[in-house]
Amino acid sequence: MTGDPWPWPTDTQLERARRVARSYREALESLNPGVCENIDRKVTEFGQEWIKPELDMAPEAWELLSARDLEVMVGVPASSVRAWAAKGRLTKRTSADGSPVYLVEEVRDLIAETGHRKR
Numbered sequence: 464m465t466g467d468p469w470p471w472p473t474d475t476q477l478e479r480a481r482r483v484a485r486s487y488r489e490a491l492e493s494l495n496p497g498v499c500e501n502i503d504r505k506v507t508e509f510g511q512e513w514i515k516p517e518l519d520m521a522p523e524a525w526e527l528l529s530a531r532d533l534e535v536m537v538g539v540p541a542s543s544v545r546a547w548a549a550k551g552r553l554t555k556r557t558s559a560d561g562s563p564v565y566l567v568e569e570v571r572d573l574i575a576e577t578g579h580r581k582r
Contacts, residue, residue, distance in 0.1 A: 471542060478531075481513065488514055527556055527564040537567065539574055547573055 469479065492499040503515045530541035544565055548555040552573060558564045 484514060523567065526567045527558065528567060529558075529562060529564055533565060533567070533570055537570055537574070539570060544570060 471478070471482070474482065488499065488503075491502070506512075506514050528536065530544040533539055533544050534541040544553065545563075547553040547570075548563070548565065553565050553569050555563045555565065
């Protein structure tokens with residue numbers, strides 16, 4: 464096989480590992496929520512809070528977030544956010560550190576318009 468088949472080419476090795484871990488977590492949660500909750504509790508004790516989705520995180524409409532943060536906090540794939548920006552449907556802004564950020568309100572409007580949510 465030629466090329467890298469990974470669908471998110473900008474992911475680091477750590478981001479790839481986290482995506483895989485989250486996929487397994489979602490599968491376990493659907494099959495056995497109690498066991499998943501126990502594992503979530505244990506890994507949180509070890510300082511690995513990233514594994515459990517934060518359902519109560521609701522960013523303000525005026526906030527500027529990275530595509531990754533929008534994926535976690537709003538529920539739209541980061542790849543969709545980047546694609547929308549590339550097509551001119553979102554305004555790509557620049558954070559203080561030079562990385563791209565997007566207005567939460569614009570992203571929410573596009574989600575409502577397209578019905579596009581993370582699986």
